[in-house]
Amino acid sequence: MTFTLFSTLATLGGIALLAIALALLQRLRVQHREVEVLSTLFWRAALKETRARVFVRRFRHWPAWLLLVVIASLLWLLLAGPRWQPLNPTRHIVLLDGSIANKTTLAIDLELATTKAASLPIMQREIVTAGPHLQTLLAPGDPIELTNLRANLETTPASTGIHWALETLSSRASATTPLAIHIIGDVAVDQAYLESLPPELIIYRIQRPPSDDQALLRALGVSNAKSGNWQMVDVLFASSTPQVFDVQQISITVDDLPIQAEILPADNGDFLIEDLPAQGGVLKLRHGEEQLGSLTLPHRDAIRVSFETGVPNDLRELILLDPACQETQSDPEILIGESEFADFRLTPDDQSAFQIESELPDPQAALAKLIDELALTQIDATALAERSGRLVDVQVTSGEERKLSMWKTLFTPAFNFQQSRACPILVARSIRWLANRPPLVSWAEQGMRLPDARPAFDRVIAQTTTTSDGRTLQVTRLTRSITEPAEIIDSPNPGLLAGIGITTWLGLVAMFLLLTEWVLYQRGRLP
Amino acid sequence: MNDTFNLLDPDFLQQARAMRVVARRVAPAGRWAEHRSRDRGQGMEFRDYRPYSPGDELKSIDWNVYQRLGRFVVRLFEEMEDLPIYLMPDLSRSMWQEDPPRALTAMQVAIAFASIGLDQHDRVGLLPFAQDLNTTIRPTSGRGRLSLIAESLTRAAETARSNPQGTNLATALSKLRGLRLRDGLLIIISDFFDPHGIEVMTSELKRTRHRPLLVSIGRPTDRDPNLQGDVRVRDCETGDMQDVSITNTVMEQYRAAYDAHFQSLRDFAHSRQGSFLLLDHESDVMKQLASLFEGGSYVA
Structure with missing residues (x-):
């Protein structure tokens, strides 16, 4: 047996206390x-x-007896926890958008969710929030008050969208038990995705009251600068309240220092700020005195590389064409060569094709991640093996710092690898991995997975997203949709007495009869 | 005279003297007094004839009848005799429990009837009781004996107050029967709270040959006690405890038991051509007694 409100120990302790209290009251009664x-x-x-009347006198108080029988039966039924067998088997899930970073909006959504859940059959409704993962705030049969107890009002904005939540929840629907999902708020759902859902899954939307007096961001993100400057990024943001959003009142600071940047209108009513320095500063947007959101800009300083003698010319040119790399003769971050001191080491063909030395304590466990991160999956390993006549393998070892070794022959015309599309990707990823410069997450938006999402990007803590290089990406509401938003019908309004369970009705009737x-x-x- | 309880209050006695007890019939073999007797003899009022039998006085033969009918018949005259009045005031512990005690009222009632009886030359016996019957005071007559009765009653009351006992009316009545007293008016003045119950009381009452007058000394709170909540009532005579949770139902049952108790006494009294008077201890005694004496007389 489990208990909803208290732990087992607290429940048993409460029973013991009640027993003692009742014993004391019983004793008081005989004084x-x-x-x-x-x-x-x-x-x-x-x-x-x-x-004599109670025990042995002839039965002569039928109405009183009937009244007591009804009261006792109702109380016993209450104790037994009765449940209606519903006529409509549809189960309902009220889905909260867990990416909401605005506490006021989240509180409004939570209130809408509890109001809706309270109007639904108690055993067929639940409240689920779609944040970094699905979290059940209210299970079927739970008292509605538990929602607020379980709700983590510390916002946990997530970039993983709501489609995956719908996908996960849709598995609960079946032909015999249809599922209705009531989405709170204006989170976008792709029309094409909506049409692909099975018929037993019905999507409703519960509209949030319009916020007329507060400017809110709908999206905020960074992308590579259109100018092509590696050390610059473009910042794009969108308003969810265009009627009160005055771009003239927008002020921009980086590390709390105001910067003069032009805010350009973009498509879909969004706004663009071009060529902001990618130096890891914290960008803050303010609308008047109110802070709309903040974002940690990526740190995109140049990767200082140096070459030993004997480095194939194709590899040298490939690296120097990368705008992120800058050759230096002193204090390089990445040394490329054949010596044992090189970070990017070129090895003879009799060694393993790819050797990765990672600072991770258990690199074997992260092998798949490393292969993916270095884009090794894009190499046509079969063709390479045929040409080389050797096994193309990947070895991962643990070390104090990151090192990467690969065949020097790969960058010579012998295997024709330097002509493949995978070559520049492999080199660029390798250089960035060695320099600990992960690719920029160009955009994060709700409704879609991150374009190049990795597990590290999906782990969201509070209002910040931690990138794989340890940088912090502070986010606000990520609701910008680049897909065709679906028109979702509004959730039907419940009746006045809907959602009141049989337990409540029985309790009310029992109370009335006890009062009578x-x-x-x-x-x-009454005798 | 030791009159601690001031029983001989002149005003009180003056009111009592205005009342009379009239007997329908008195038992034979009594003293001459003012009540008609079943005896036929030396009275003034002719009542009947009967055939002559040897031993009858010749002067009682009606010679006129003999002349007309040739038979000897004897004329009978109504005998006027006294009505014995036996006063049984209850002096048990319950009669002393309150202030002023109910026993005082009982004594006043007893003195009132004693005064009435002695004034009309009746024999008045004082038989106070509690656990048992006090038979030390013999029936007496004569107007001058009222002070003697009052003194005896006072002495008995002081003894009872200093050494209170429980009530046992059945034992007292049984002992009364053993005295083989001439039939008369038995006036029991009590609260009738005999712990042995009404059945025992009425059973013993039915065995006595006297005409009963039951005077119950009570007060309104006897029927409607001002008790609430959970109480433990303790009997002042027996010490018995009874836990009671006062509810409307319990109070109704209490009042029903109270009413049934006194209705039994009332029914008994009426069945024996007697009377039952519930006398409020807190009201004027004489005014309440007057309700018994319609036209100034109480017909026993």
Whole structure:
């Protein structure tokens, strides 16, 4: 047996306390006030008569008996926890957009969700929030008040969208038990995706009251600068309240220092700020005195590389064509060569094709991640093996710092690898991995997975997203949709008495009957 | 005279003297007094004839009848005799429990009837009781004996108050029967809170040959006690405890038991051509007694 409100220990402790309290009350009840009377003759007769009526006198109080039977039956039914067998088997899930970073909006959504859930059959409704993962705030049968207890009001904006939540929840629908999902708020759902859903899954939307007096961001993100400057990024943001959003009142600061940047209108009513320095500063947008959102800009300083002698010319040119790399003769971050000191080491063909030395304590466990991160999956390993006549393998070892070794022959015309599309990707990823410069997450938006999402990007803590290089990406509402938003019908309004369970009704009837019994007893109508 | 309880209050006695007890019939073999007797003899009022039998006085033969019918018949005259009045005031513990005690009222009632009886030359016996019957005071007559009765009653009351006992009316009545007293008016003045119950009381009452007058000394709170909540009532005579949770139902049952108790006494009294008077201890005694004396007389 489990308990909803308390732990087992607390429940048993409460029972013990109640038992003690009742025992004390019982004892208080027998502490009669002693009164001396002339005779107890009539008291004895009265009590004898009373007792006789209860136990042995002929049955003559049918209405009173029936009333007591009804009350006792109702209380027993309450104890048994009755549940209606619903006529409509549809289950309902009220889905909260967990990416909401605005506490006021989240509180409004939570209130909308609890109001909706309260109007649904208690055993067929639940409240689920789609944040970094699905979290059940209210399970079927739970008291509605538990929602607020379980709701983590610390916002946990997630970039993983709501489609995956719908996908996960849709598995609960079947032909016999249809599922209705009531989405709170204006989170976008792709029309094409909506049409692909099975017929037993019905999507409703519960509209949030329009916020007329507060400017809110709908999206905020960074992308590579259109100018092509590696050390610059473009910032794009969108308003969810265009009627009160005045771009003239937008002020921009980086590390709390105001910067003068032109805000350009973009498609779909969005706004663009071009060529902001990618130096890891914290960008903040303010609308008047109100902060709309903040974002940590990527740190995109140049990767200083140096070459030993003997480096194939194709590889050298490929690296120097990368705008992120800058050749230097002193204090390089990445040394490329054949010596054992090189970070990017070119090895003979008799060694493993790819050797990765990672600072991770258990690199074997992260092998797949490393292969993906270095884009090794894009290499046509079969063709390479045929040309080389050797096994193309990947070895991962643990070390103090990152090192990467691969065949020098790969960058010579011998295997024709330097002509493949995978070559520049492999080199660029390798250089960035060695320099700990992960690719920029160009855009994060709700409704879609991150374009190049990795597990590290999906882990969202509070209002920040931690990138794989340890940088912090602070986000606000990520609701910009680049797909065709679906028109979702509004969730039907419940009836006035909807959602009141049988337990409540039974309790009300029992209370009424107990009150009736008390009144009758006080008036002497009940023995 | 030791009159601690001021029983001989002149005003009180003056009111009592205005009342009379009239017997329908008195038992034979009594003293001359003012009540008609079943005896036929030396009275003034002719009542009947009967055939002559040897031993009858010749002067009682009606010679006129003999002349007309040739038979000897004897004229009978109504005998006027006294009505014995036996006063049984209850002096048990319950009668002393309150202030002023109910026993005082009982004594006043007893003195009132004693005064009435002695004034009309009846024999008045004082038989106070509690656990048992006090038979030390013999029936007496004569107007001058009222002070003697009052003194005896006072002495008995002081003894009872200093050494209170429980009530046992059945034992007292049984002992009364053993005295083989001439039939008369038995006035029991009590609260009738005998712990042995009404059945025992009425059973013993039915065995006595006297005409009963039951005077119950009570007060309104006897029927409607001002008790609430959970109480433990303790009998002042027996010490018995009874836990009671006062509810409307219990109070109704209490009142029903109270009413049934006194209705039994009332029924018994009426069945024996007697009377039952519930006398409020807190009201004027004489005014309440007057309700018994319609036109100034109580017909026993």
